[in-house]
Amino acid sequence: MSVIWTMIAKRLGLGLLTLFIISLIIFGATELLPGDLAKSILGQSATPETVAAFRRELGLDLPAHTRYLNWLFGALQGDFGTSLANKRPISDLIATRLGNTLFLALYAAAISVPLSLTLGVLAALYRNSIFDRAVNALALTSISFPEFFVAYILIFVLAQSGLFPSMAQVDARTGFAEMLYRTFLPALTLTLVVTAHMMRMTRAAIINLLASPYIEMARLKGIKPMRVILRHALPNALAPIITVVALNLAYLITGVVVVEVVFVYPGLGQLMVDSVAKRDFPVVQAVALIFAAAYVLLNLTADVLSTLSNPRLVHRK
Amino acid sequence: MTSKTEKPVLLTIRGLRIEGRSEETWSEIVKGVDITLHKGEVLGLIGESGAGKSTIGLAAMGFARDGCRISGGTIDFDGIDLRKAPETERRGLRGKRIAYVAQSAAASFNPAHKLIDQYCEAPVQHGVMDRSEAEGDAVELYRRMRLPNPEEIGFRYPHQVSGGQLQRAMTAMAMACRPDLIIFDEPTTALDVTTQIEVLSAIRDIVAQFDTAAIYITHDLAVVAQMADKIKVLLKGDEVEEADTRTMLANPQQDYTKSLWAVRSYARPVQPPVTDATPVVSVKAVTAGYGAVDILKNINFDIHKRRTVAVVGESGSGKSTAARVITGLLSPRQGQVLFDGKALPPDYRNRSRDQLRQAQMIYQMADTALNPKLRLRDLIGRPAQMYLGLQGKALTERIRNLLELIELEPDQYIDRLPSELSGGQKQRIGIARALAAEPKFIICDEVTSALDQLVAEGILKLLDKLQSEFELAYMFITHDLATVKSIADEVVVMKDGRVVEQGPKPEMFQPPHDPYTELLLSSVPEMDPDWLTNLLNERKQKENS
Numbered sequence: 035m036s037v038i039w040t041m042i043a044k045r046l047g048l049g050l051l052t053l054f055i056i057s058l059i060i061f062g063a064t065e066l067l068p069g070d071l072a073k074s075i076l077g078q079s080a081t082p083e084t085v086a087a088f089r090r091e092l093g094l095d096l097p098a099h100t101r102y103l104n105w106l107f108g109a110l111q112g113d114f115g116t117s118l119a120n121k122r123p124i125s126d127l128i129a130t131r132l133g134n135t136l137f138l139a140l141y142a143a144a145i146s147v148p149l150s151l152t153l154g155v156l157a158a159l160y161r162n163s164i165f166d167r168a169v170n171a172l173a174l175t176s177i178s179f180p181e182f183f184v185a186y187i188l189i190f191v192l193a194q195s196g197l198f199p200s201m202a203q204v205d206a207r208t209g210f211a212e213m214l215y216r217t218f219l220p221a222l223t224l225t226l227v228v229t230a231h232m233m234r235m236t237r238a239a240i241i242n243l244l245a246s247p248y249i250e251m252a253r254l255k256g257i258k259p260m261r262v263i264l265r266h267a268l269p270n271a272l273a274p275i276i277t278v279v280a281l282n283l284a285y286l287i288t289g290v291v292v293v294e295v296v297f298v299y300p301g302l303g304q305l306m307v308d309s310v311a312k313r314d315f316p317v318v319q320a321v322a323l324i325f326a327a328a329y330v331l332l333n334l335t336a337d338v339l340s341t342l343s344n345p346r347l348v349h350r351k
Numbered sequence: 352m353t354s355k356t357e358k359p360v361l362l363t364i365r366g367l368r369i370e371g372r373s374e375e376t377w378s379e380i381v382k383g384v385d386i387t388l389h390k391g392e393v394l395g396l397i398g399e400s401g402a403g404k405s406t407i408g409l410a411a412m413g414f415a416r417d418g419c420r421i422s423g424g425t426i427d428f429d430g431i432d433l434r435k436a437p438e439t440e441r442r443g444l445r446g447k448r449i450a451y452v453a454q455s456a457a458a459s460f461n462p463a464h465k466l467i468d469q470y471c472e473a474p475v476q477h478g479v480m481d482r483s484e485a486e487g488d489a490v491e492l493y494r495r496m497r498l499p500n501p502e503e504i505g506f507r508y509p510h511q512v513s514g515g516q517l518q519r520a521m522t523a524m525a526m527a528c529r530p531d532l533i534i535f536d537e538p539t540t541a542l543d544v545t546t547q548i549e550v551l552s553a554i555r556d557i558v559a560q561f562d563t564a565a566i567y568i569t570h571d572l573a574v575v576a577q578m579a580d581k582i583k584v585l586l587k588g589d590e591v592e593e594a595d596t597r598t599m600l601a602n603p604q605q606d607y608t609k610s611l612w613a614v615r616s617y618a619r620p621v622q623p624p625v626t627d628a629t630p631v632v633s634v635k636a637v638t639a640g641y642g643a644v645d646i647l648k649n650i651n652f653d654i655h656k657r658r659t660v661a662v663v664g665e666s667g668s669g670k671s672t673a674a675r676v677i678t679g680l681l682s683p684r685q686g687q688v689l690f691d692g693k694a695l696p697p698d699y700r701n702r703s704r705d706q707l708r709q710a711q712m713i714y715q716m717a718d719t720a721l722n723p724k725l726r727l728r729d730l731i732g733r734p735a736q737m738y739l740g741l742q743g744k745a746l747t748e749r750i751r752n753l754l755e756l757i758e759l760e761p762d763q764y765i766d767r768l769p770s771e772l773s774g775g776q777k778q779r780i781g782i783a784r785a786l787a788a789e790p791k792f793i794i795c796d797e798v799t800s801a802l803d804q805l806v807a808e809g810i811l812k813l814l815d816k817l818q819s820e821f822e823l824a825y826m827f828i829t830h831d832l833a834t835v836k837s838i839a840d841e842v843v844v845m846k847d848g849r850v851v852e853q854g855p856k857p858e859m860f861q862p863p864h865d866p867y868t869e870l871l872l873s874s875v876p877e878m879d880p881d882w883l884t885n886l887l888n889e890r891k892q893k894e895n896s
Contacts, residue, residue, distance in 0.1 A: 245417070246458070247453055247455060247458040247459040248459050248460060248461040248462070250416070250453075250459070251451070251453055251459040251460070251461075252461070252472075253414070253445075254409075254412060254414060254445055254446065254450075254451040255445060255446035255451075255472060255473040255476075256442045256443060256444065256445035256446035256447060256473065256476070256477060257442075257446070257472065257473075258442070258476075261476070265464075265472075266461050266463075269461075269463035269464070270461070270462060270463050343463075344462075344463075345462065345463060345508045345510070346462060346508070346510045349507075349508055349510075349511065
């Protein structure tokens with residue numbers, strides 16, 4: 035097991051290094067944007083004195099590396115500074131949004147991961163049958179449409195009839211069951227978008243192994259087809275499946291802007307888009323850093339789980 | 352022998368026909384084979400690759416691989432028609448009454464599960480035993496298969512167990528439900544001779560103890576002679592002949608069988624040893640290894656012009672590492688390699704193009720050593736172009752000339768892809784590619800071990816012919832002592848990274864031997880059906896005395 039711990043430590047170290055580099059890129063990119071932040075906020079009519087005073091207030095008069103270090107150490111302590119648009123602490127602003135985004139991502143994952151694994155296993159078991167073809171065709175169709183189109187179709191079918199609300203408005207007082215009900219359509223949209231990828235990888239990873247001598251051996255031991263797939267093929271196919279699941283989970287957290295906008299859901303993606311429009315750079319920086327951390331963390335988890343699924347790496351000779 | 356044929360018949364196959372699909376057409380790969388097997392009887396199926404041995408073995412379980420179908424004949428197992436029986440009934444027989452032991456246990460054990468979990472699966476799933484009974488039984492069978500630590504070995508994963516032990520664990524697994532019939536599909540082909548003996552004797556004993564009938568598939572005649580009561584010879588899906596083992600060995604009827612028998616007697620005249628001239632390659636006190644481990648420990652040997660030095664040893668003995676040091680792929684920690692008396696730079700990157708040209712390699716797996724996307728023209732042409740600077744017409748002329756040397760018709764083959772060649776032809780291309788550089792020295796790394804005996808013989812003869820024509824020096828890496836007997840001038844025996852014995856071949860095959868050489872030599876199966884029994888008795892007596 036010590037092998038695993040060293041690996042986790044190494045990957046964590048590399049992950050932190052990645053995040054550090056990303057933080058540099060994020061900060062550098064906002065630095066490179068043209069124009070003076072203070073001037074653009076205060077407008078053309080501001081006197082040089084007010085601009086200078088405002089710059090001091092924002093800390094813009096300090097050299098770039100000092101500002102970067104201040105920002106980084108603040109971020110490490112959970113303090114991302116204050117929003118330029120409404121002067122509220124960014125941490126407060128993000129906290130509820132992040133919770134909403136994670137809720138929706140987990141909701142969609144809780145439907146899509148079991149669904150795509152089951153469909154993938156069944157498609158591999160009944161490969162080249164009508165069932166296999168139908169599942170593949172449906173999955174490819176849903177992934178081929180743009181998200182907003184899928185969203186509008188669902189609204190047309192399920193919200194017009196009054197079954198589900200077309201606007202996913204939630205706030206801190208909304209109960210859990212009510213949350214599930216109100217966010218059902220966005221979650222379903224996301225499910226349709228990510229299922230195809232995971233399902234097809236599950237199917238391909240399993241089928242890829244079916245020509246292996248140990249699968250033939252299992253069949254020659256008289257093992258039932260379903261058990262051959264679940265017990266003999268699936269454990270060896272886990273590594274690629276885990277990787278794809280992790281990538282899709284990362285997408286569910288970071289890539290849901292369009293769906294949030296369509297369903298007017300107060301998540302991080304919408305906050306990011308709004309802040310870009312308002313040139314509220316501290317918020318953009320904070321959200322970008324959170325997205326990057328989500329990617330790094332999920333990939334790290336995927337690597338560790340893939341390793342754990344391989345006894346050759348866990349139990350050395 | 353006679354007592355077994357008086358027992359009731361277990362398996363009757365009549366007029367078995369099996370078709371295989373290539374591209375879009377079906378062609379017959381087994382063309383009407385009959386088998387009658389009595390309870391407790393062992394049938395040896397022999398033939399070259401492509402003879403349909405494995406396909407027939409699987410058909411005896413009512414099983415056809417993907418891309419194959421049983422198209423004719425009847426398969427009757429103890430009164431059950433395996434062709435007409437529903438799949439669920441056939442599945443009920445597999446693993447319970449008919450079991451299978453595969454060629455490569457390393458590939459046929461599931462890497463994700465412990466040995467004992469895989470052992471218990473068939474008895475538990477077939478409802479023969481519950482899990483705890485099966486576990487106890489596994490330990491018992493592991494003990495009978497003479498596996499070390501039988502109580503503990505089952506709780507290891509396949510990658511933690513050696514090849515020979517895995518093969519025995521697989522035989523134990525096949526025995527789990529005490530089947531009436533076991534199909535052994537080349538169970539010892541991938542093993543070293545010394546390991547092979549242990550596996551063969553363990554298999555033979557357990558089959559006898561439980562009075563299990565078996566179909567033993569192999570291309571090694573000497574092995575089948577030890578294991579089978581009767582032998583059936585196959586050629587391209589057709590039966591050549593069948594007889595009981597002793598009759599078949601003493602008195603084969605068909606020409607094809609006789610030619611198979613004759614292969615083992617091929618030997619070229621031994622060249623006298625050279626002592627005065629400068630050797631082409633001289634390995635001087637080389638110690639080398641990976642990481643902190645020394646694989647080679649103070650190795651010395653010379654290879655002279657027009658001589659073949661066979662380097663023999665089990666897997667892991669350091670044979671291939673020695674080749675890597677000579678070619679410069681691995682720099683030695685100590686010692687050096689001389690070429691024509693001059694020291695070669697240890698790293699191939701520091702060697703001149705001419706130094707690289709002088710030493711070429713031929714690989715074990717021609718399949719993976721040839722780029723599948725290149726035509727023969729380019730495969731052979733590249734070294735000629737790179738080392739000798741040949742262009743245009745001269746290059747084409749050289750390629751045609753090389754193809755003639757390896758006995759392939761240039762017009763017919765020059766634009767083919769490797770996938771359009773047979774195994775033996777691919778190995779010939781490997782040889783031509785090495786020759787194209789006009790080397791002085793060629794390393795042949797197990798070049799015949801993946802080939803059938805007849806094809807291998809052709810390759811050995813070709814290498815011999817080329818050696819006298821171009822005065823080549825060969826380093827011949829092999830674990831097969833029969834090959835050594837047929838082509839070597841000198842022999843170097845390696846074990847655990849050391850040279851345990853070396854000298855001219857005639858001396859090496861004469862006693863007295865180093866104990867390890869003795870073990871290696873005595874482990875090579877002989878065509879005598881009593882060989883294994885006698886050998887085991889002899890070794891037992893030695894241990895006792």
